[in-house]
Amino acid sequence: MITLTNRQARNFILLKHGLLDKHKFFGKQGALDFIHQTGCIQYDPVDSCGKNAELTLQSRVKNFTKQMLYELLYKERSLIDYPDKNLSIIPLDDWPYFERYRKKAQENGLRFENLAGLEIHAKKHIQKNGAVSSDELPIVGDIHWHSSIHWSGSWDGKTNAARAVLEQLYSTGELIIHHKKGTRKYYDLAEKYISEELLYSPDPFPDEFEHQKWRVLRRIGAVGLLWNRPSDAWLNIWELKSTQRTEIFKELLNEGKLLEIKVGDLKYILFCRAEDLPLIELILREDTFKPRCELIAPLDCMMWDRNLIRTLFGFDYTWEIYTPAHKRKYGFYVLPMLYGNRFIGRVEAVSNIKTHTLTVKNIWYEDGIKQTKKLQESVNSCLKRFAKFNECDKIDFLI
DSSP: OEEEOHHHHHHHHHHHTTOSSSOOEEHHHHHHHHHHHHSOEEOOOOOSSSOHHHHHHHTTEETOOHHHHHHHHHTSOSEEEEEESEEEEEEGGGGGGGHHHHHHHHHHHTTSTTHHHHHHHHHHHHHHHOOBOTTTSSOOSEEOOOOTTTOOSOOOOOEEHHHHHHHHHHHTTSEEEEEEETTEEEEEEGGGTSOHHHHTOOOSOOSHHHHHHHHHHHHHHHHSSEESSOOGGGTTOTTOOHHHHHHHHHHHHHTTOEEEEEETTOSSOEEEEGGGHHHHHHHHHOOOOOOOEEEOOTTOGGGSOHHHHHHHHOOOOOOGGGSOGGGOSSOSSEEEEEETTEEEEEEEEEEETTTTEEEEEEEEEOTTOOOOHHHHHHHHHHHHHHHHHTTOSEEEEOO
């Protein structure tokens, strides 16, 4: 077992994510490298000052632009939209690992009357006309249907038939998201864009337990340090109960794929991937790293376990987008602000592409943060980079 101080644990997580000291990810290749490191980044369509996936990358990848992610997804197709931790962006190479979910979706589709006929109609239309959105697909009316990937349980409602059949074919892997315009998704046949070898590759882990092990190890790598506790970091790993999770941690330790980390007087043991041992050794040798100021995405993979962030960083963050306005403590779309190895506050900013203006509605600094000249210069530099990321050449402070 390796022992770290709380400060060393924070440094480890931030260095692994490329959020402390010099940048380790650069440009389009850096964006691709980071997503390969984490396995997935979470997608959310809300765009107040960049969508969640874009915000995740801008904080880590030097000179990142939104166009880079679009090209990786829809031009080069080295990445693909697919459910992982909820709606996500994953490396295309990981396609085979989710075969069990596609098979489940196929089985699920058999339960719904008339769906098979609509699928044939939709595929024929797309084969002839190319990528289509639900608004353009010539299927009308509603249908009883729910997605087996995004939801489980009983269902008595109806949904738009065109949207349902496209999402069903997307869930089964017969369609992929060809591109997006804003929040609107356009679907096309997967066989046009994914090689036959990859598209029909068998599940590498036909055993459910081995599949869960792969996903747990992947999620630990995505966050950096995790504990064997209930956590949003495990979302959408089907049938992962506490007993299975404990057995998985035990086996991964025995196989030498995990390291146990004791942090200060923390009650619970943390775990990291064994491949991160060189970074642990660096942390044990060095204590001082050059600070950077960065704005962090609300659904950033580092933030997946809010209890862990609260424990290690002393930072209590709630994404208040779904909180009624009169109950919000801060704002609709508020980003954590990092400086060095501490969260120093949070920022609410809105970009206006028409006026090319980034409006900073408020900055809330954490208690005890001294707003020194050096810190303020770093914050200002961060906001200038953030404005550029949002294609804004002006910053308007409402503070």
